[in-house]
Amino acid sequence: MSDNERRRAAILGRLRDVYRRSPEDEAAAIATVEQRVFHPAPNLIPARGQLDLEGRIELFTTMARNVQAEVERLPRLADVPAATSAFLRRHNLPQKLVVAPDPVLQGAGFASQPLLRLRFGDADQHDGAGLTLAFAGIAETGTLMLCSAAERPTLLAFLPENSLIVLPSARVFGAYEQAWQELRREQGRPPRSVNFITGPSRTGDIAQRLELGAHGPRRLAILLVDDLQAG
Amino acid sequence: MQPTSLAFQSKAAAALADPNLQTALGGIKTGWQRGRILAAERLPEFEQLRDQARDIKNHALANLDFYLEAFEARVLDAGGQVHWARDAAEARRIVQEICESADAKTVTKSKSMIAEEIGLNDHLEAAGITPVETDLGEYIIQLRKEPPSHLVGPAVHLTKDQVADLFEQTHGLPRTDDPTELVGQARTVLRQKYLQADVGITGANFLIAETGSAITVTNEGNAELTQGLPKVHVVIASLEKVIPSMEDAFTLLRVLARSATGQEFSAYTTVMTGPKRPGDLDGPEQFHVVLLDNGRTGMIGSKFQDMLRCIRCGACMNNCPVYLAAGGHAYGWVYVGPMGSVLTPQFVGIESAHTLPNASTFCGRCEEVCPVRIPLPNLMRHWREEQFKRQLMPSTVRQGLGAWGYLARRPALYRLATRLAMGVLGRLGKKRGRFARLPLAEGWTVSRDLPAPEGRTFMQQWRQRQRSRP
Known part of the structure; x- marks a missing residue:
């Protein structure tokens, strides 16, 4: 037995000494635990987000703006490059961008913005703006849900001071549970990192005054795209 | 960290006379305290969610062994490692070994109360590893080489000017008291540290048995950079953080930020499962979870089990009149406010912390706002009983309580005594309506007047009114 196994046995042993379950209780406990681990069911879901798609998009937009995110609705994926360029111009930033190497974003037609210098890949400390694709949005609190993958590195949404995120309108769910259920349905196990993002980075650690851009992005722009088809 | 909780009284007195501290603490009422009320009003289901949050934690605490085993199995499946630590020393050694095997010079850390509890930073420094x-x-x-003074805002005891002074000394830049610039300075300094770090250490708000995931909640995004940039990620968490499923996590998350800061949701909630996957462009190569007991298995099944529901939101301190006057450092150890008054005696021993369960007016606000409904005043009362049993109070207090107990168990005698006392005090204080000084009550009158009684006791008035009823 390794040291770790010994310590593990001691801790679990202490717990079992306290619980002192009868065989029947133990069987019942195991059944309950298995049920809750293998077949988790939602607890109370607030009524707030339980709306039709347009209602959810509207609520999502309001909630995200309440936490200082910029939200823009675009009819087509092909509108993303122009919206990105306009965002950079609006904030007096260089026309430079690192983009997640996701097939959807690669098909957005960035050639339409010849002034925009862009690179597909992960962000490093020199990148001022990053663009990636969200898995879902949650209307309840205006929250984005990002799932890591080879083509969607996580640092893109954390290292650059400006974070732009494409969110397909049809993927705005009412509650976190519904978005997570969709992830389970599509992928089974969660990817390495699932990031729920609600507004840009912030801190209240200096005299409880709200300051944006503590470590993560100072600005968060959400591009809600209705039609994700390329071209 | 050596506890200095026995000096609560003198530290609280010093805190009351510290204008910087009083200014800093004053912001909590208009900020987090009010924020919580507004956030709760905006969510009609808030009270029901609190009940469910309590039930989830109770269920997990009744089956911790199974949930920990399930959690461990999923972490291993995802390619991570689980390390079990019975006490603080074991946890420190395990983290040190992981750091050494990664040849770590610098480790970045995102906020972890468990790291504070085990004194991790001092230990790593002694081993030649720089924690940032x-x-x-x-x-x-x-x-500032200080312990945190609040669960959520560790530096809430400082004013903007104090931070400006500190940054001027530390960063070697011209002094600024503009908060935006101060945040910008820290951002620049720490950005380099993230990139240098060999190991990133984070705490966890929740561990998920269903998936083997650890969840962190931050507003700054520092946890994401701490775990996302270095080669090795260490999660350090106590046993009771494990809950069954993501569904349970969402319920708890719905009450966490609202109770803590009044936010609808914190800016960043991150679910981390194992090390980087094939093809991933970022993420740690190693994912370690250190599970710390440190006396918690002993709390299961004890009078103090309810305390293990705590999700570290800080609402109890934001709403505590004693905390808001004395600040966190008066409590003399890692955990402060009402939750600290229950936890500190558990970790450092009642003999070194019996002042804390007494640092309460028992007004009950902490229990009223606790998102998982921990009966904090009751738990403090248990510690007071323990303190009495172990004779940890001055003999005058014991004798006084003994005398009061004698009277309180003899109603006729009690009524006679109070009738006499109220009569005398009522006559003495009739003219001014209050006492500026009173023998045996200096503890009260030294800082405020004592209102004079009306002259008759409640029981006397009650009887009289009953008689005069038609």
């Missing part, structure tokens, strides 16, 4: 706190508040107190 990245949460802005933790960074500030690390520079």
Whole structure:
């Protein structure tokens, strides 16, 4: 037995000494635990987000703006490059961008913005703006849900001071549970990192005054795209 | 950290006379305290969610062994490692070994109360490893060599000017008291540290048995950079953080931020499962979870089990009149406010912390606002009983309580005594309506007047009114 196994046995042993379950209780406990681990069911879901798609998009937009995110609705994926360029111009930033190497974003037609210098890949400390694709949005609190993958590195949404995120309108769910259920349905196990993002980075650690851009992005722009088809 | 909780009274007195501290603490009422009320009003289901949050934690605490085993199995499946630590020393050694095997010179840390509980930073420094706190508040107190004074805002005891002074000394830049610039300075300094770090250490708000995931909640994004940039990620968490499923996590998350800061949701909630996957462009190569007991298995099945529901939101301190006057450092150890008054005696021993369960007016606000409904005053009362049993109070207090107990168990005698006392005090104080000084009550009158009684006791008035009823 390794040291770790010994310590593990001691801790679990202490717990079992306290619980002192009868065989029947133990069987019942195991059944309950298995049920809750293998077949988790939602607890109370607030009524707030339980709306039709347009209602959810509207609520999502309001909630995200309440936490200082910029939200823009675009009819087509092909509108993303122009919206990105306009965002950079609006904030007096260089026309430079690192983009997640996701097939959807690669098909957005960035050639339409010849002034925009862009690179597909992960962000490093020199990148001022990053663009990636969200898995879902949650209307309840205006929250984005990002799932890591080879083509969607996580640092893109954390290292650059400006974070732009494409969110397909049809993927705005009412509650976190519904978005997570969709992830389970599509992928089974969660990817390495699932990031729920609600507004840009912030801190209240200096005299409880709200300051944006503590470590993560100072600005968060959400591009809600209705039609994700390329071209 | 050596507890200095026995000095609560003198530290509280000093705190009351500290204008900087009083200014800093004053912001909590208009900020987090009010924020919580507004956030709760905006969510009609808030009270029901609190009940469910309590039930989830109770269920997990009744089956911790199974949930920990399930959690461990999923972590291993995802390619991570689980390390079990019975006490603080074991946890420190395990983290040190992981750091050494990664040849670590610098480790970045995002806020972890468990790391504070086990004194991890001092230990790593002694081993030649430099720990860098990245949460802005933790960074500030690390520079000041202070413990946190609040669960959520570790530097809440400082004013903007004090931070400006500190940064001027530390960063070697011209002094600024503009908060935006101060945050910008810390951002620049810490950005380099993230990139240098060999190991990133984070705490966890929740561990998920269903998936083997650890969840962190931050507003700054520092946890994401701490775990996302270095080669090795260490999660350090106590046993009771494990809950069954993501569904349960969402319920708890719905009450966490609202109770803590009044936010609808914190800016960043991150679910981490194992090390980087094939093809991933970022993420750690190693994912370690250190599970710490440190006396918690002993709390299961004890009078103090309810305390293990705590999700570290800080609402109890934001709403505590004693905390809001005395500040966190008066409590003399890692955990402060009402939750600290229950936890500190557990970790450092009642003989070194019996002042804390007494540092309460028992007004009950902490229990009223606790998102998982921990009966904090009751738990403090248990510690007071323990203190009495172990004779940890001065003999005058014991004798006084003994005398009061004698009277309280003899109603006729009690009524006679109070009738006499109220009569005398009523006559003496009739003219001014209050006492500026009173023998045996200096403890009260030294800082405020004592209102004079009306002259008759409640029981006397009650009887009289009953008689005069038609």
